[in-house]
Each structure stands twice: as structure tokens, then as C-alpha cells.
Amino acid sequence: MKKVMRIPLTIYRIQTAVYTNLGIYYIKKLPLIGKQIPDRIYGDSDLKLTASVIMLLLNIIRKFLGKFMILGLMIFLPLFFISEKLESTTLPEAFVHLFFFLYFIGGTVQISALMEPGKIKYICVRLMRFRARDYEISAVLTRHLSNFIYYFPSVFFPYLMMGGNGRKAVLLLLLLTAFRFISEGLQLLLFQKTGILFPKKFAVQWLVIIPALAAAYLPFYLKTIWPIESILFSLPFILIVFTGTFASIRYMIRFRDYKKVVIASVKSDDMMLDMNKIKSEAMFSNVRVKESDFSEAVLSSGKFEDKKGYEYLNAIFFERHKKLLVTPIIRWLFIIGVVFAASTAAAFLFPGMVGVLDQSLSGLLPSFVFVMYFTSIGDRVCRAMFYNCDISLLRYGFYRDRDVILKNFMVRLKKITGLNLITGAAISIGLLAFILITGISFHISDFALFVVSILCLSVFFSVHHLFLYYVLQPYTTELNIKNPYFRVINTIVYLLCFGCLQLRKVPGFFTIAVIAATLLYILTALILVYRFAPANFRVK
Template sequence: MSGEKDNTRHFKTGRFTMILTARKVSIAITINRLIRFGQKLPWIGRRIPDSLYGHQDSKTILLILANLYRLIRRLMFKALYIALLVAFSFTAMEINEQPTGSFNLDAVLTLFFFLSFITAPLVYSKALNLDIGTDLMMVDQLRADAHNYVPARIYERKIIDFGATLPFAILLSLHEAFTLPQALLILLLQAGMKLIGESFILVSFSLLRRRLVNAYKILSYSLIGLGLIVSLIPMIMISLKIYLPFQRIVFHPLFIATVLFTSVISIRCIQRYRHYRELAWGTVVHYHLALEKVKPKQKQQLFGNADQWNKNLDAEALRSDRFTGLTGYAYFNQLFFYRHRRFFRKKIMLRTAIAGLAVLGLSVILLLTGPPPDVDLTGQTFMLPLCFFFAYLLSLGRAATAAMFANCDAAMLVYPFYRSPSVVIENFYLRLRKIMWYNAPAFSLLALFAITGDILSILYQSGDPALVNWVMVPPYLLTVMMMWLFFSFHDLFIYYILQPYTSELGTKSKLFSIIQFAVYMLSYLNIMLSDVQITTYMMIVTALTLLYVALGLVSINKFCWKTFRLK
């Protein structure tokens, strides 16, 4: 008996130790990422030595920053969740044309009950969703004992969730319908439901593993599907003006006793579960298989067929005596673009054809209908903001930089002379001119599209050239030229200042993805500026483009030879 007690005590101590170890590893990863991020910053990066990675005593400030960052991120996610609850409840009310002028607490609580008490325990269980960072490193690389590690992480996640939700429970207690003990009880019951969800998933996995080869994957997808179905129930209820009596259910003694009693049984199940190792390795294998499937898709998304451009080149394309008048990297780049002219020509012609069809289609529409009768043709612009989004879609910069890396730079960056400051900067300016030249046909038609829609539309209606505000043509041309400059410069600038691509034709740069998404959103949001004052819009586009290009050129001349490296 004493031996069993010692083993049990050792088992519990091992799990507590595992929680501390996982926290240390997780925080160390966050700190090292902060150091790595700081080393990439201009001016500051050179002052951060590599030796800082190993100096534990000097990481106190970074430790505080890392924990503060984690706390803020967790609170932001909880705040976002509550905001989404409110937004979804309003959306459900609007489906049935219910008045949404006042805040409907019953609708929000109905949605909260289904999502927090049922969907979240099913979909966001820790046992079935180990983190791709800390957890996979501990299980896959550091070979942590899954029978100690997974239960420890389950308990840790519930404690963290409880602490992160505590401030919002206190805010809820300020509402006249709830007291502080009631708000805290909701948190306790929510944690209990999550423990019940964990045990339900563990038991389900035990049953499925005997009958199905790929039990982990099937269980994961089944729970996601079930969670989506459960999430639709409150939306339908709210749209039908049916609200769950949240307080009568949650604060009912029978409900409280059932949840607490089942939670105790769930904890016992979590403690005695025997298949953690198989479950954890199912997560590891599933992650690595998913990663292998994503790589080709990511490569296709980033490069398309650019990595195939060097294949099947004809003898004419391989001639090296065509540009004998050029020397150095002017010759080098001209030869590269000439050898791949057929592929670039296809992309240029496609974009030009799309822009041309847009101009033709707009002209036909104006000939048949004329401009809208309530349009103020002198004070507002309708087409220029739309053209900004079109410019994002038509720009050849992303395809050109991908082709440069896949067919040239991936091989050349291994040589030190190719990474020297003079070579990198010279190649940047040569390539910038070429990309602007490639973008010129499509952007010329884009300018014609904007001028046709905003300035020449009155000509289609009246047929009188005297009514056309010809003075506005040069500002329109200037604004589209700024768009041409921005998108031609931006893609090449980001490519040189970040160099996000790896030798395997993938990308590891999260900053690159964030910037690309931000530019896309900026372009898309321009569509909503249909009633902006024309002079204001032109001034903003022109000023910001010139400022961005100026700062970008300074950065290129100072830093790009340091950042343009093979990863």
C-alpha cells in the first residue's frame, strides 16, 4: 500500500513539475522570438548580441515582457470573443428583422451558453489540440512523457482560461442582473464543462481507436462538425425570438450539482487515462502530415509555376550575345528577363486584356445608360478608389519577385559577391525599372478606366465635349501614376527588405504574410470610399505614396544588403 501511495504521489508531483517545465519552455521560446525580432530591427538589431540567447540572468526584463505579452494576448482574445457574441446576436436578430437598437442581454446569454458550455468543450479540448509550438516540441523533440504531460497541460489550460476570464466576470457582476458570486459561479461551471468535454473526448478516442485506424483525425473532424451544428442552434433560436432562460438553468441547484459531480468524475478519468501517448503522437503525426500537404499548396500560392520557367528554354532564349552592348548586372538582368520573356509576356497580356475589357465594358454601360442622375461629377470620385483595388490585382510585382527568386536569386544568393551592398542595390534599381515597365500597359488602361468613369461619363450622356471637365484629367493621371509607382515599388521593396522565401520555395516570415494581408485589406477598403472628395483622395494617395517610396528607398540603400539573404 505504501508503494502505491508513493507512486501516486510521484505521479502527481511529476505532472506538477511538467507544468512548470512546459511553462519554462514556452516562455523561453517567446523570449527567443523577441530577441530574434529585435535583431531584425534597423539600428537596434546590431546592438543585440547572439550571446543574449544563453544569458539567463539578463533575460529578466524579457521574461516580464513575455509574460505581459501573453497576458495581454489572452485578454484580447477573450474580449474579442465577447465582442463576437454581441455581434452574432445582433446578426441573428436582424435575420428576422427584429429591432436591434438596444442591447439584448438574453440573446447574448443564449449564444454564450451554447458556445461556452457546449461548443467550446467539444472543439477546443486540450487533449485533442496540442499547441504546434510548445506541446509538439515537448512531445516530439524533447520526448516528454505524454502520461504526465498531457494531463498537466489540460489542467494548466483550464487554470489559465479561468484567470483570463476573471476580469470579464467582474465586469458582468456590475450588471444589475448578476452578483459577483453568480459571475464567479459561471466561471466555475464553465471550467467544469470543459473538464467534462475533455473526459468525453478521451473516452471517445478509447472507443474509436479499437475500430478505426485513423481515429484521431476522424474524431477531430466529427467534433468540429458537431460544434458547428451546435453553434447554429442559438442563431436560429434568436432569429425566432426564442431565448434560453440562462439564469434559471445555470443557477439551478440540480444543474450546478450535476456539473460539479460530473467534473469530479472527469478529473478522475483524466488522471487514470491510459492512452495519452497514442493520442499525443496522433497530434504529432497529424500535424506533420498536414504540414507536408500545405507545402505544395504554399509553393503554388507563392510561386505558381515560376520554378518551371527555366525548363524547356529554346536555343534562341539561351543566346548570350544579344546584349553585348550591356555590361555587369545590367547585362545579367536583361538576360534573365529576356530568357523568361515568354512567361512574363503571358502575364502582361492577361492583365492588359482584363484592364482593356474593363474599359470596354464601362464604355458600353455608359453608352447604354449614362451616368447616375445624382452624381456630382465635379466634386466626388467614384472610380479612383475602385482603381486602387484593381491596381492591387493587376500588379505584376508579386509574380515578378517570385520568378526572380525561383529562377535566379535562390541559386545566386549562396555566393558572397551577389550579396555585397553595391550588387544588391544595383539589382534592386534595375529590377524596379523593369517591373514598372511591365506594369505600364495595364496601369495605362486603368487610368483610362478611371477617367472614363468619372470625367468622360458626361460625354456619353450629352455628347458635348464642352461639358467635360478636362482640367481633372492630369490629376487623375497623376493619381493612377502614384498607384503604379506604389505597387511596382512595394512588392520589390518587401522582397528585398525581408527576403521571405526559403531555399525550398516556401516562406517562414510571418511579417511578410501580415504585410501582404494588410496591403490587401487596404486595397479592398478603398472600394468603400465611393463618395470621398476627389481632391482629398488624390492628395492622400500622392502624399503617402511619395512618403512610402522615399522611406523605402532610404531603407533599401541602408539595409537591404543585410536582409537580402537565403533562408
């Protein structure tokens, strides 16, 4: 048992060493701070120890904040929108209702410390020769007991603020932990009887997750709450759950063939079981092209004889990948058409809805910031350019020349902007048609500002994705995203767009702010691309 207790410390040392080295590496990449950090920090034991402690603390903070953010998006935000329709006494019941279906059911089927693949498991058991049984039991205990701690502040205090009982909040987390242990035991039993690794059965998981999501949110649409709280906190249910937990833990401790579990979940000759690699492959799967996709007319470059240099190169690229890049735009145009038709029909079937919508068009703008973020194809185009073009050309020095990079950037920016403007124009036309058909009163100036804002947002997100691609170039030859700044900046932009949904009263200068932000972003992107892209736009 002592070995089992030492393994979590060993795992934390390995993970902390990895996070520390990555943290030092990317901090050294910062324009001003990085040059002040000496390379000897990698080998200086005292500095490395300090850095390790800092990285460990940051990782712990990240996990606490991560739990809170997910709970905020999945539970707190929906409750915020429906709280006016609920009495204060029912808020705790609504919280428990959502938490049960989303975390007890939907979340539990996705988690398995025993069965899931991972590099740390591969290193510890297959390379460092840890006993499979000691590692697996330690991993289960560490995962679920630490999750209890990470979930505690984001569940306990909000539940109290809603008027709930502190003891019930603790009991809720204990029951969740118990559910996770039961799930581990059942998945281990399934593997013993059938040899099936449940984490690989994605289709079966979604057969559970989708009904769980429906059960979580649909009752609120029907203006009712199921009596989950009274069942969950009843003594018979609690006794059944904890009895099942005790039986599962006992079964896991007495199970002897963990080596077979590890071999099945982490194969040395098949690292495709690594979830990160599966995700990275999936991320690029929709930008791959086959030879069969190219017709003789497409392969002919005669139509671009009037172009030269990198305009010629990019014209051929976009022509040969037209189907890949235009398909998402066609889908969005179809969705816009369906929404227009459904909204128009609803306006005639429910005349009162027109009265609600009969307001300043500027009030709709914050919602469309979020819409335009999702309709932009900039990220897809960047992945297509990397996978089908740049991953090969970046190996040549001339392609990373400062002037070449800026020329390529401008040519591509014009093309991506043109594609995104199609969606923006369709939204504007659809809204104008809806207004004219339903007779909603509006001012020409309001509509003009709305259209300008939509088109500027199309340009803004075109610049955003291409700018990050050139300045940070996050993709590796293994199709992973290694640059943390890429994730952080994308997350900040996403949160800003999501925050726009919360604006109830739109300031009059909102359109001016959108235009100014777009122009400023273009200017900043050009300067930073010219300054930093030659060093960062490369194969990694």
C-alpha cells in the first residue's frame, strides 16, 4: 500500500517537470521578458525547483478555475436566464436537477482513470515498470478524490448563495465521487467479462450523454423541475450508492489482472489510443483532400496565367481547395435561409412576436458578435493551408522571408475576408427581408450601422485567425497544438464574444467600437506579422 501512496507523488513529479519545462520554454519566447531568462534555468536545480513550485500552483489554480468555468457555462448561466421565472426556494432544486444529469450521468460515462489511455500511464507502467495494479488503483484514488477538492468551492458556495444547505452541498459532492467509483468498477467488470474498453465506445457514450442533456434542460422549457433533489438526498438512495461504492472499491482492490487493462488501453505500437492524438487527427480530418477530389479542370493552372508570384501560388491553392472551403459557407447560407423562413412563419403565426422585435436594430448587435465568431471559416482555412501547403513549404528559407510572409499574409487575408463577407452579407439581406415582410419599423441609419457592424465583424474574425496562425503558428508536424498563447488568446476572444450576449442595453457607440476594433486589429496584425512571423512561422 505504501507503493500505491508513493506513485501519485511520482506522477506529480513527472507532470510538474513537463509543465515546468514547457512553461520556461514559452516564457522565453515572450518579446521582452524572454530575453532576460537565461538558458541555465533548465539545469539550475534551485531555479528549477522554484519554477516547478510556481508551475504546480498555476496548474492547481487552472483546475479550480476550469471546474468553475464549466459549471458556469453548463449550470450557472442557464439558471441566470431562468431565475426570474423560478422562486428562490426552487433554485437549489434546479441546481441539483442540472448537476445530477450533467455530472452524475453525462460526465461520469466520459471518465475512467482505469481505462483511459495516456502518456503518463505509458511512461510509468510500460517504460518505468511500475506495477500495473499499484498504478491503476493510485490513479483512481487520485483522480476522484482530487476532483472532490477541485469541485468543492465551485459547488459549495454557489449552492449556499442560492439558498441551499451546506450539508447537502457536501453530500452532493460525496455522492458524485461515489458515482464515479461505481462507474470505474462497472467498466472494469465490463472489461473482465467482454474485453471491451468503454472509453473507446464513443457512440455508446453519446447514447447516454444526449438523453442526459435533454433530461437536464428540457424540463425547464416545459416549465417544470423533476424531484431529483428529494430522491438524491433520501436515505435509501444514499445507502444504495455508498453500498455500491464500497463493493466497487473492494472489487477494484481484489482485481489482479491490471496488466491486461494497461496493455489494452495503452499499446506501445499503437499510440493512436492517445486521446490528444485522436483529437488532433480529428481537427485536421475535415481539411484533408484526396486525389479523386481534383478534376482535370481544377488541376489546370492556365486560368491564372495573368497572376505572378505568391498571388499565383495562392490562387492555385484556393482553386484546388474550393470545395473544402466553400462547403461550410454553403451550410451557413442554408442555416440562414432556414432561420429566415422559420422566423417569418412564426411572425405571421404569432403576431405578438413582431411587437417584441419592434425595437432599435442596434439591440441585436451583441448577439451577432457571437454568431459571427462561429460563422467565420478563418480557423478552417488556416488548418487547410498548414496541412495542404505550408507544412511542406515552410521547410525552405525563402518561404520564411519577411517580405514574402507579409505578401502571403495580405493575399490570404483578402481571400478569407471575401469568403466570410458572403455570410455577413447573407445575414444582412436576410434580416432586411424579414423586416420588410413583417412590417417592423426601423430607421435607415440603424440598419446601415447594423450592416456595417456585421461586415466589420466578418473582417475582424478573418484577421484574427490568420494573425494568430502567422505570429504563433501553433501546429506541429504531429498535428498537435503546442502553443499555449494560441489557446489563451482564442479563449479570451471567445469569452469577450460570449460576454456580448450578456449586454442588455447596447451603448450608442457600439458600432463605432466594432469599426475601431477592426481597423486597430488589422494595423496591429500587420505590424506584428512583419515583426515576429519570420521567427515563429516555421515547422515545429
